[in-house]
Amino acid sequence: MEMKKKALFIDRDGTIIVEPADEQIDSLAKLEFLPGAIGALRQLAVERDYELVMVTNQDGLGTDSFPEANFWPAHEKMLKILAGEGIHFAAIYIDKTFAHEQAPTRKPGTAMLTDYLGGEYDLAQSYVIGDRITDVQLGANLGCPSILLGGLQDDRAVLCTNDWQAIQQLLSANARKSVEIPHLDRVGVVERSTKETDIRVVLNIDGDGRGEIVTGIGFFDHLLDQLVKHSGCDLQLRVQGDLHIDEHHSIEDTALALGQAYAQALGDKYGIARYGHFALPMDEALAEVALDFSGRPWLVWQAEYHRERVGGMPTEMFHHFFKSFSDTAKCNLNIRVKGQNDHHQIEATFKAFAKAIKMAVQRQPGQGIPSTKGVL
Numbered sequence: 001m002e003m004k005k006k007a008l009f010i011d012r013d014g015t016i017i018v019e020p021a022d023e024q025i026d027s028l029a030k031l032e033f034l035p036g037a038i039g040a041l042r043q044l045a046v047e048r049d050y051e052l053v054m055v056t057n058q059d060g061l062g063t064d065s066f067p068e069a070n071f072w073p074a075h076e077k078m079l080k081i082l083a084g085e086g087i088h089f090a091a092i093y094i095d096k097t098f099a100h101e102q103a104p105t106r107k108p109g110t111a112m113l114t115d116y117l118g119g120e121y122d123l124a125q126s127y128v129i130g131d132r133i134t135d136v137q138l139g140a141n142l143g144c145p146s147i148l149l150g151g152l153q154d155d156r157a158v159l160c161t162n163d164w165q166a167i168q169q170l171l172s173a174n175a176r177k178s179v180e181i182p183h184l185d186r187v188g189v190v191e192r193s194t195k196e197t198d199i200r201v202v203l204n205i206d207g208d209g210r211g212e213i214v215t216g217i218g219f220f221d222h223l224l225d226q227l228v229k230h231s232g233c234d235l236q237l238r239v240q241g242d243l244h245i246d247e248h249h250s251i252e253d254t255a256l257a258l259g260q261a262y263a264q265a266l267g268d269k270y271g272i273a274r275y276g277h278f279a280l281p282m283d284e285a286l287a288e289v290a291l292d293f294s295g296r297p298w299l300v301w302q303a304e305y306h307r308e309r310v311g312g313m314p315t316e317m318f319h320h321f322f323k324s325f326s327d328t329a330k331c332n333l334n335i336r337v338k339g340q341n342d343h344h345q346i347e348a349t350f351k352a353f354a355k356a357i358k359m360a361v362q363r364q365p366g367q368g369i370p371s372t373k374g375v376l
């Protein structure tokens with residue numbers, strides 16, 4: 001489904017910067033931001049998928065009453081300060097007429113804003129933000145809800161407030177980048193370097209099942225290939241460990257780095273399923289993995305091995321791998337496996353682990369953060 005764009009049509013004077021009594025910001029000395037405006041705009045610009053559009057009436061700009069040379073230095077200084085905070089306007093519309101001219105370009109007229117009226121924008125999910133009744137009227141004319149700042153009241157506005165933080169909260173609930181933009185990949189990149197190991201992980205949860213895995217331990221590579229194949233992630237993993245001592249550090253640190261990459265890729269876990277549960281057999285063995293990206297590490301481990309090693313891996317390290325993963329991914333892992341053949345047992349466990357991850361990281365648009373606490 002094609003997502004329509006969303007815009008915030010933001011007034012300038014009295015909304016982003018303080019409007020002086022003479023209603024003209026015609027010198028640098030008059031440039032002053034409204035409290036909270038920069039912080040709120042920064043959050044909306046960087047973390048949400050609104051396009052920022054400035055729409056401002058500058059009465060008589062370019063006439064003797066308001067020469068352009070007095071307008072631009074303060075305007076450009078304002079834009080520079082905002083840009084330094086990551087706040088960029090996709091477009092800026094300045095109407096220079098006086099009210100008595102009744103120009104169709106002057107707010108609340110929409111003649112400058114025809115680009116937004118052709119169906120490319122979801123106007124019901126866009127907003128006008130301003131400090132005058134004409135801003136609310138602009139919203140009505142565009143078909144957008146409006147937010148009125150600065151003390152006036154108007155029943156047509158969805159919010160009348162003096163507080164930019166209240167605006168940010170209202171709009172944050174509305175448009176979240178990670179879910180609203182389709183196919184935005186969730187990626188974690190971790191480099192971990194100690195005296196014992198050097199590890200680089202590049203994980204794309206939304207991959208195609210492509211793995212490039214070199215840990216130095218053949219059987220470990222084989223197990224991680226199962227994770228890639230059955231969870232559908234892309235994983236580049238390079239491990240240079242102190243294998244001349246033993247496999248312990250390489251396995252443990254790989255699990256720590258991998259868990260960290262998952263935590264990073266999932267971010268605040270907005271819109272994910274959170275839980276996964278999978279059981280699968282491999283010949284005589286049966287493995288069951290239940291997983292919760294709860295934000296709290298926990299491992300329940302019910303497995304018994306008959307041999308000391310499988311391939312190049314000590315079987316005692318299987319528990320350690322999942323414990324370390326749960327510590328850094330901050331997930332609850334509940335793992336049970338039964339079987340006679342240790343190779344079957346551990347391979348089935350990795351496959352069930354992969355399938356449980358695949359379920360838990362699925363996007364479920366519209367559900368928000370999957371916790372009644374609102375945070376995970």
Ligand SMILES: [Mg+2]
Pocket residue numbers: 011012013014015019130131132
């Ligand atoms: Mg204004």
